[in-house]
Amino acid sequence: MSSLDHRFPELQLLNTLLERASPWLRADAISSVTVQDEELPIWCLEMGSTSPEVPAIGFFGGVHGMERIGTQVLIAWLQTLLTRLEWDEHFASLLGRMRLVFMPMVNPGGLLLSTRANPAGVDLMRSAPQDANSRVPFLVGGHRFSERLPWYRGRVGDEVPVEAQALFRVVRERLHSHAFSMAMDCHSGFGFRDRIWFPYARSTEPAPNLPDAFALRALFNRTYPNHSFYIMEPQSVSYTTHGDLWDFLYDEYLSAHGGTFLPFTLEMGSWLWMKKNPRQLFSWFGHFNPILPHRQERVLRRHITLFDFLIEAACAHEKWLPQGELRKRYRHEALVRWYRS
Numbered sequence: 001m002s003s004l005d006h007r008f009p010e011l012q013l014l015n016t017l018l019e020r021a022s023p024w025l026r027a028d029a030i031s032s033v034t035v036q037d038e039e040l041p042i043w044c045l046e047m048g049s050t051s052p053e054v055p056a057i058g059f060f061g062g063v064h065g066m067e068r069i070g071t072q073v074l075i076a077w078l079q080t081l082l083t084r085l086e087w088d089e090h091f092a093s094l095l096g097r098m099r100l101v102f103m104p105m106v107n108p109g110g111l112l113l114s115t116r117a118n119p120a121g122v123d124l125m126r127s128a129p130q131d132a133n134s135r136v137p138f139l140v141g142g143h144r145f146s147e148r149l150p151w152y153r154g155r156v157g158d159e160v161p162v163e164a165q166a167l168f169r170v171v172r173e174r175l176h177s178h179a180f181s182m183a184m185d186c187h188s189g190f191g192f193r194d195r196i197w198f199p200y201a202r203s204t205e206p207a208p209n210l211p212d213a214f215a216l217r218a219l220f221n222r223t224y225p226n227h228s229f230y231i232m233e234p235q236s237v238s239y240t241t242h243g244d245l246w247d248f249l250y251d252e253y254l255s256a257h258g259g260t261f262l263p264f265t266l267e268m269g270s271w272l273w274m275k276k277n278p279r280q281l282f283s284w285f286g287h288f289n290p291i292l293p294h295r296q297e298r299v300l301r302r303h304i305t306l307f308d309f310l311i312e313a314a315c316a317h318e319k320w321l322p323q324g325e326l327r328k329r330y331r332h333e334a335l336v337r338w339y340r341s
């Protein structure tokens with residue numbers, strides 16, 4: 001085991017996955033960052049059809065380096081999927097009808113350094129070139145004071161960080177190029193509950209695809225009534241921010257394409273792990289990641305049902321994307337639920 005493997009176990013896991021050389025998996029280093037004399041690739045892995053007519057779905061992790069559990073969840077799931085492809089003909093045939101994209105380690109420098117920000121101190125989730133429409137919470141909503149404070153956006157006129165550029169490129173080339181696409185970006189660290197957020201973070205106004213997100217939520221709740229631990233809502237219900245990567249990509253898609261792009265963020269509620277193990281309060285790392293092995297294993301399997309559901313739902317989107325009167329009704333119900341004022 002090299003010293004880098006020791007300091008960065010997720011990279012070692014990812015390399016082991018690549019060494020399997022599965023005929024199903026395509027891997028590209030989209031970009032790289034150099035930290036502590038180590039050149040760290042920003043990987044994009046994918047499988048399935050690249051035809052623009054088929055739906056596409058992307059899973060993202062490690063945007064915030066210290067939230068390692070998101071990266072771990074995706075790598076563990078990728079291992080499962082590659083093993084399934086050795087025997088599961090249903091899943092193999094599904095890949096003929098869709099594109100599956102993974103970026104499990106968007107911010108490898110932050111993972112190596114165990115920081116939320118990238119190695120330059122920029123919070124990627126505040127770094128998109130877009131301001132919120134109204135006031136955001138002090139600091140947390142994104143600021144330009146100093147890279148020594150969390151949630152730093154960078155200076156006015158700075159280039160978008162390379163990690164965010166790599167993510168933009170993957171989303172534009174591999175998701176936006178399809179008539180229907182979804183994204184799920186895995187984070188941890190906010191609250192006691194597992195939250196699934198959708199746009200907007202920049203605005204307390206409803207997003208045009210609100211009825212579609214509402215329909216997906218209803219479909220999941222109806223299909224998996226015993227998975228009520230997720231709270232699915234627009235991010236602005238919790239707080240608003242500047243520079244959200246998914247808002248930026250969502251607005252860009254709306255202005256240039258006529259199809260459907262639904263980006264979601266999973267915020268695994270890590271305060272829950274602290275409540276069960278108060279010793280974690282004394283570990284900065286533990287604020288964002290489960291420490292006990294059985295708890296980590298539980299988190300690694302907790303979201304598989306949701307991820308499998310999203311794949312199947314992307315493939316079957318014509319069955320549940322609401323049209324006509326139903327779409328109007330869902331929009332109304334969503335407005336009443338989240339935008340009463």
Ligand SMILES: [Zn+2]
Nearest residue numbers: 064067187188
């Ligand atoms: Zn995060």
